[in-house]
Amino acid sequence: MRVFSRLAACAVTVAGLLAGAGTAFAGLGYPSPWEIGLQQPGSPVQTDIIWFNDLLLWIIGGIVLLVFVLLAIIIVRFNARANPIPSRTTHNTPLEVMWTIVPVIILVTIAVPSFRLLFLQVDGPKPDITVKATGHQWYWSYSYPDNGNFEFDSLIVADKDLKPGQPRLLTADNDMVVPVNKVVRVLVTGADVIHSFAVPSFGIKIDAIPGRLNETWFNATRVGMYYGQCSQLCGKDHAFMPIGVRVVSQSDFVAWIGTAKKKYASEGGASPNALAAAETPAQ
Ligand SMILES: [Cu+2]
Structure with missing residues (x-):
């Protein structure tokens, strides 16, 4: 033996x-x-x-x-x-x-x-802020209903435009920004087909379903960049709609909210990219 x-x-x-x-x-x-x-x-x-x-x-x-x-x-x-x-x-x-x-x-x-x-x-703790994430073919848009209700689109950064340190296929042009050590409630929905909002380091993955509002939460304990991807096969560019969550200090977050309100309000909601994407027929 x-x-x-x-x-x-x-x-x-x-x-x-x-x-x-x-x-x-x-x-x-x-x-x-x-x-x-x-x-x-x-x-x-x-x-x-x-x-x-x-x-x-x-x-x-x-x-x-x-x-x-x-x-x-x-x-x-x-x-x-x-x-x-x-x-x-x-x-x-x-x-x-x-x-x-x-x-x-x-x-x-x-x-x-x-x-x-x-x-x-x-059933998470009482949320400090709410961010709404909407899945589109093939990008995410984020809105901040309790911080001015502005909305912006977040599209993938092409390989040739990546800056040093930015991971390929995971980098988005406009990150979702949240404060550190705050309970963030994420409301998730889909605009066209079913997508899925997933950020592995936060342990969250929830379907983005058209006509339904799903809810998840996280409390980022460290400042930094956190990446995720759409995790529900949603069409030909499913692999190219990354999620970038930038966790910053409370003061940086307040400053970002200030500039974001002006920046995204002037775009009048949908960006040209978003309009182009919306015109692409569903797969
Ligand atoms: Cu997808």
């Missing part, structure tokens, strides 16, 4: 290394090369998602290991050569009770934090 305990130790080491490497390579607000874990948390919900993901990983790891060990024991000890006269046992009450109770305990262990997380995602 020594070989099995060695194999088990080896598997635990590999799992540990993978989990460690996943965290080490994970970026905050953007995906990074060789990343195998989830993006670093930028909002409490993502912290909980990572914790829950790791919990599940240990549980399924344990189950896989147990099944592997049981199979190995059966193959080695109960093959026709090693065990020529098989046992005729058909029932073992304590064993049957155990293999019913243990899975129930495992499922309850998973269900309790799972529902807690689900409720946290749906």
